[in-house]
Amino acid sequence: MTFEALLRAAPPPLAARWLGSQRIDLAECGSTNDEAGRLARAGARHGTVVIAESQRSGRGRDGRVWQSPKGGLYLSAVLRPTIPLVSVPPMTLAIGIGLCDAARTFGAPAVLKWPNDLLVEDRKLAGVLVEAQSQGQRLDAVVVGIGVNLDTLPEQVSETAISLTEAAGTLIDRELFIAQLLARVERWIERYVGVGLEAIIPAWQERMATGLAARATVDGAPLTGEVTGLDLDGALLLRDEAGQIHRVRSGDVEVIRPSVSPSL
Numbered sequence: 001m002t003f004e005a006l007l008r009a010a011p012p013p014l015a016a017r018w019l020g021s022q023r024i025d026l027a028e029c030g031s032t033n034d035e036a037g038r039l040a041r042a043g044a045r046h047g048t049v050v051i052a053e054s055q056r057s058g059r060g061r062d063g064r065v066w067q068s069p070k071g072g073l074y075l076s077a078v079l080r081p082t083i084p085l086v087s088v089p090p091m092t093l094a095i096g097i098g099l100c101d102a103a104r105t106f107g108a109p110a111v112l113k114w115p116n117d118l119l120v121e122d123r124k125l126a127g128v129l130v131e132a133q134s135q136g137q138r139l140d141a142v143v144v145g146i147g148v149n150l151d152t153l154p155e156q157v158s159e160t161a162i163s164l165t166e167a168a169g170t171l172i173d174r175e176l177f178i179a180q181l182l183a184r185v186e187r188w189i190e191r192y193v194g195v196g197l198e199a200i201i202p203a204w205q206e207r208m209a210t211g212l213a214a215r216a217t218v219d220g221a222p223l224t225g226e227v228t229g230l231d232l233d234g235a236l237l238l239r240d241e242a243g244q245i246h247r248v249r250s251g252d253v254e255v256i257r258p259s260v261s262p263s264l
Contacts, residue, residue: 018047019186036076040141071152090234094192098185108167111209123162216253
């Protein structure tokens with residue numbers, strides 16, 4: 001595809017106001033979240049972003065390894081929102097919406113998998129990792145990590161992951177995608193901070209993957225049920241075989257990939 005054709009296929013420009021106002025680009029690092037965390041502790045301002053072409057020690061939720069070769073986007077941001085410490089984990093949902101919208105803008109039929117993954121046809125396209133820095137119960141900073149499979153994929157994850165290029169069916173200009181991502185994530189962070197989860201939950205459910213099940217532990221007993229949506233505080237809702245709805249938290253639940261592709 002020529003550069004002119006790529007521009008014709010690209011979404012209209014959308015600019016972030018403060019997210020990415022200070023940007024640090026690295027060829028390689030251990031983890032962009034670690035780099036952003038170090039900068040946050042040193043006083044980096046709200047909206048500072050670290051972007052690496054590859055990571056040696058990329059990680060996801062619960063310490064899982066995130067394969068981070070060249071061809072992906074590895075981005076972490078320093079946020080200093082005026083929210084209580086307890087409100088940090090649900091911010092993942094708001095960031096996921098912005099990430100999903102950015103991918104869809106380029107033609108990828110992306111859907112959200114609770115609490116922090118972006119899927120296309122049951123294959124992982126991207127993920128979010130949110131980490132808080134605090135002193136006691138006072139929040140100092142939030143480090144938001146976003147990993148996106150932009151182009152190439154490691155062979156060992158090719159069956160379970162997908163690139164944005166493949167999902168969109170077209171070449172993706174890295175800088176155009178970064179601009180869309182920052183602008184859309186910024187928008188949803190502002191909605192979350194300004195309004196709270198009541199502005200986030202309906203939007204997240206509109207973008208959620210369907211046909212998912214989850215294994216959980218409820219009151220000490222194992223439970224497998226259908227994912228039906230979110231509770232008012234962002235907890236996952238599961239329907240068991242008897243039709244009863246159960247609410248579970250992230251530490252108690254494992255979402256199972258569907259046997260058929262999720263639909264929009």
